[in-house]
Amino acid sequence: MIKGIQLEGLRIVGDPGEFATKYYNAGADELIYSDIVASLYGRNSLLDIVAKTTKDIFIPLTVGGGIRSVNDVETLLRHGADKISVNSAAIQRPELISEISSRFGAQCCVVEIQAKSIGKGKWMALYDSGRENSGRDAIDWAWDAIERGAGELLITSIDRDGCRKGMDLDLLRRISLRSAVPVIASGGVGSHSDICEAVFEGNVDAVAIGDLFHFDRATVGEAKEYISRQNINVRL
Amino acid sequence: MKKIGVLDYGSGNIHSLAMAVRKIGRDVDLITSPEQMWQVDNIILPGVGAFGRVMQKLKDKGFSDELIAIIRAKKPVLGICVGMQVLFEFSYEFGKQEGLGCLEGSVDEIPRYDINGNLNRIPHVGWSDLIYQREDEAVEGIGELFCSVNNYESFYFIHSFSVSPANSSISVAHTIYGGHVLTAAVRQGMLFGTQFHPEKSGSVGLKVLENFTCF
Numbered sequence: 001m002i003k004g005i006q007l008e009g010l011r012i013v014g015d016p017g018e019f020a021t022k023y024y025n026a027g028a029d030e031l032i033y034s035d036i037v038a039s040l041y042g043r044n045s046l047l048d049i050v051a052k053t054t055k056d057i058f059i060p061l062t063v064g065g066g067i068r069s070v071n072d073v074e075t076l077l078r079h080g081a082d083k084i085s086v087n088s089a090a091i092q093r094p095e096l097i098s099e100i101s102s103r104f105g106a107q108c109c110v111v112e113i114q115a116k117s118i119g120k121g122k123w124m125a126l127y128d129s130g131r132e133n134s135g136r137d138a139i140d141w142a143w144d145a146i147e148r149g150a151g152e153l154l155i156t157s158i159d160r161d162g163c164r165k166g167m168d169l170d171l172l173r174r175i176s177l178r179s180a181v182p183v184i185a186s187g188g189v190g191s192h193s194d195i196c197e198a199v200f201e202g203n204v205d206a207v208a209i210g211d212l213f214h215f216d217r218a219t220v221g222e223a224k225e226y227i228s229r230q231n232i233n234v235r236l
Numbered sequence: 237m238k239k240i241g242v243l244d245y246g247s248g249n250i251h252s253l254a255m256a257v258r259k260i261g262r263d264v265d266l267i268t269s270p271e272q273m274w275q276v277d278n279i280i281l282p283g284v285g286a287f288g289r290v291m292q293k294l295k296d297k298g299f300s301d302e303l304i305a306i307i308r309a310k311k312p313v314l315g316i317c318v319g320m321q322v323l324f325e326f327s328y329e330f331g332k333q334e335g336l337g338c339l340e341g342s343v344d345e346i347p348r349y350d351i352n353g354n355l356n357r358i359p360h361v362g363w364s365d366l367i368y369q370r371e372d373e374a375v376e377g378i379g380e381l382f383c384s385v386n387n388y389e390s391f392y393f394i395h396s397f398s399v400s401p402a403n404s405s406i407s408v409a410h411t412i413y414g415g416h417v418l419t420a421a422v423r424q425g426m427l428f429g430t431q432f433h434p435e436k437s438g439s440v441g442l443k444v445l446e447n448f449t450c451f
Contacts, residue, residue, distance in 0.1 A: 024438075029362070029363055029392075051251070054255055056255075056259070058252070058255075058256055058259070058436060058437070058438055058439075058441060058442060059392065059436055059438055060392055060394070060433075060436050077249065078250075079251060080249065080251040080252050080255070082249055082252070082394075083394075102286075103285070104285050105284055105285035105286055106359060106396065107284070107285075107359045107361065107394045107395065107396065108284065108285070151359050152359075179357065180355060180358065181357055181358065181359070182357045182359070182362070183357075205357065205361070205362065206362065235363040
């Protein structure tokens with residue numbers, strides 16, 4: 001398992017299976033596996049990790065990275081993924097979203113949007129782990145993805161990823177307030193109160209957390225207890 | 237030891253369901269032909285995606301008629317998510333579609349607006365409280381699907397449609413989304429259904445699966 005800052009400077013954190021088990025036992029609601037360099041190398045190598053994970057872990061698992069076709073999705077689902085997330089291939093060929101959604105149902109199709117701020121109230125959608133600029137406005141791309149059958153949006157703020165300074169609330173709010181599908185926020189959680197802000201001010205349905213837990217700065221249980229005390233309805 | 241059959245007809249997360257059943261210490265058979273259904277003690281019918289597609293696959297593999305016969309013969313059957321929805325008479329997903337008709341009622345879209353008139357995000361994804369229709373649903377002893385599971389435990393849901401049983405007494409538990417009551421579990425004799433995914437609901441989910449295998 002690796003983690004970077006703004007999707008760069010990746011450092012090795014440890015074995016993904018061990019972390020998955022730790023988070024499951026600590027009460028995580030869902031896991032997201034993201035092969036963040038898959039698109040760059042044109043590979044899809046998460047299968048073994050996915051199959052091993054679902055032997056002992058009985059919460060939903062979303063898998064992303066390098067998915068280019070309906071067949072890729074089918075293989076991942078057969079190995080135990082519950083949902084898949086697409087970014088790069090969907091930007092290059094948006095029909096992929098409707099193909100996945102009509103074949104496996106919208107509930108299985110998460111579209112990740114990697115948003116990079118380019119000025120006040122403006123974000124571009126990037127791909128290939130934030131290395132390439134699609135030239136598309138991130139928020140327009142969100143509406144397009146929903147229209148095409150995305151069942152959930154995973155909004156990653158590239159500017160905030162790994163920075164521990166809070167989430168991009170402006171970005172999240174602009175998408176969440178008008179989204180017809182659930183929104184998962186990612187990038188920037190540095191403290192428990194950042195999670196609450198994303199929910200109360202960003203209006204999101206879920207928050208994906210890496211850094212805070214990966215480096216043992218907090219446990220899943222502590223985070224949940226904190227946000228529960230702030231009146232956020234969460235499974236304890 | 238009891239043998240649990242999981243229908244493998246190209247829809248649903250067979251892998252994690254089989255793992256979950258193994259985790260609770262039961263034998264699992266992946267069922268790929270209709271005759272095999274008679275050789276197991278209990279049957280789990282998974283299902284994800286569109287109602288019409290799930291029904292079509294059941295028919296294509298010759299499962300639908302045999303499944304109706306199995307249910308008439310009172311072998312315990314558990315439908316999960318769309319696997320429960322197809323047990324009903326019809327669905328309104330992409331026009332009116334016919335189901336197996338083992339349970340009376342229909343499958344309808346989750347209301348697009350919450351009770352305050354705000355947009356209800358659909359699909360309904362995530363962990364929601366399971367609320368029993370009867371207080372004593374979790375009584376100890378073999379024979380109840382929710383035995384030893386507390387009222388208001390959270391289970392994992394992921395769906396855009398939900399069942400409306402014609403006879404409300406078959407509804408065992410519900411959940412609330414956007415202020416609307418959604419049927420979460422049904423039982424009619426030895427036929428069971430859950431809208432939530434027990435195989436994805438952590439230890440309480442495994443307990444529900446274990447309870448089902450005790451029938």
